[in-house]
Amino acid sequence: MNLEELDSREPDRVIDLDLRRVMKQSLWLTGGGAAVLYLVSFLIRGEISLSVSFGGFMLGLLLFTVGYVVLIVLHEACHLLGFRIFGGVPFRKMAYGVNLEMGIAYATTEIPLRNKPMRDALLLPLWLTGILPGIIGIWLDSHLLILLSAFLIGGAAGDLEMNRQLRKLPDNWLIRDDPEKPKLYAYDPQEKEATPDEPGGTEDGPHENGTTHES
Numbered sequence: 001m002n003l004e005e006l007d008s009r010e011p012d013r014v015i016d017l018d019l020r021r022v023m024k025q026s027l028w029l030t031g032g033g034a035a036v037l038y039l040v041s042f043l044i045r046g047e048i049s050l051s052v053s054f055g056g057f058m059l060g061l062l063l064f065t066v067g068y069v070v071l072i073v074l075h076e077a078c079h080l081l082g083f084r085i086f087g088g089v090p091f092r093k094m095a096y097g098v099n100l101e102m103g104i105a106y107a108t109t110e111i112p113l114r115n116k117p118m119r120d121a122l123l124l125p126l127w128l129t130g131i132l133p134g135i136i137g138i139w140l141d142s143h144l145l146i147l148l149s150a151f152l153i154g155g156a157a158g159d160l161e162m163n164r165q166l167r168k169l170p171d172n173w174l175i176r177d178d179p180e181k182p183k184l185y186a187y188d189p190q191e192k193e194a195t196p197d198e199p200g201g202t203e204d205g206p207h208e209n210g211t212t213h214e215s
Contacts, residue, residue: 011185011186012186012187012188013185014166014184015166015167015184015185016181016182016183017161017162017182019182021135022157022161023157025157026155026158028154029154029156029157030151030154031154033130033134033153033154034146034147037134037138037146037150038146041146043099043212044138045116047109059153060144063144064148067148068148070187071148071152072155073127074125074128074129075125075152075155076105076106076107078124078125078129079107079121079122080107080127081124082124083107083111083121086113086116086117086118086120086124087113087114087118087121089111089113090111092109093110093111094152095109095110096210097180099180099181106180108178110177112175112176113174114171114173114175115166115169115170115173118175119163122159122163122166123156123159123160123163125152125156125159126159129152129154129157130153131153132149133148137149162182162184166184166186170188173187174187175187
């Protein structure tokens with residue numbers, strides 16, 4: 001099924017995120033992620049060391065802000081990398097941008113992917129920009145990396161929700177990404193296009209003399 005065929009038919013399923021619900025999930029994931037990471041750190045080290053000063057706090061806040069922006073950019077770049085690795089999409093067929101109205105960054109491709117590769121591409125940023133910094137943060141005993149990890153895990157709430165809904169569909173379905181909105185269009189590749197009526201009849205049925213209407 002090529003792009004022209006997809007453009008000529010309606011999607012069999014539309015996955016449209018409820019941003020308010022996703023925001024709530026993001027808060028829970030951020031808090032829960034931080035709690036789990038600090039618990040693991042405590043179990044490994046037997047303590048949680050913390051020293052606070054005004055200068056240290058301001059420097060930490062600055063580093064957190066810069067690190068968060070960098071990881072958000074990398075999060076979207078990981079989607080593009082996932083499209084390439086799992087879906088074989090050429091980089092020239094991808095796009096990256098920011099939806100100022102919705103306040104979100106996005107990475108997209110005009111090429112539809114099968115369901116399984118699309119799910120893998122959705123979750124790749126969670127592993128590389130969420131889980132991995134947390135593991136490094138525990139290893140280095142870095143509060144900065146642990147907190148950044150928690151926030152990036154929370155930032156993957158939309159990807160996790162899309163993955164949850166895509167798991168309800170067969171792996172061979174084609175998934176097309178909306179170029180600007182957090183929305184996916186799913187197509188059943190087995191569904192056949194409507195075929196023209198056989199000669200000798202119309203939608204209203206055959207003529208009495210066996211011929212069809214001419215338009």
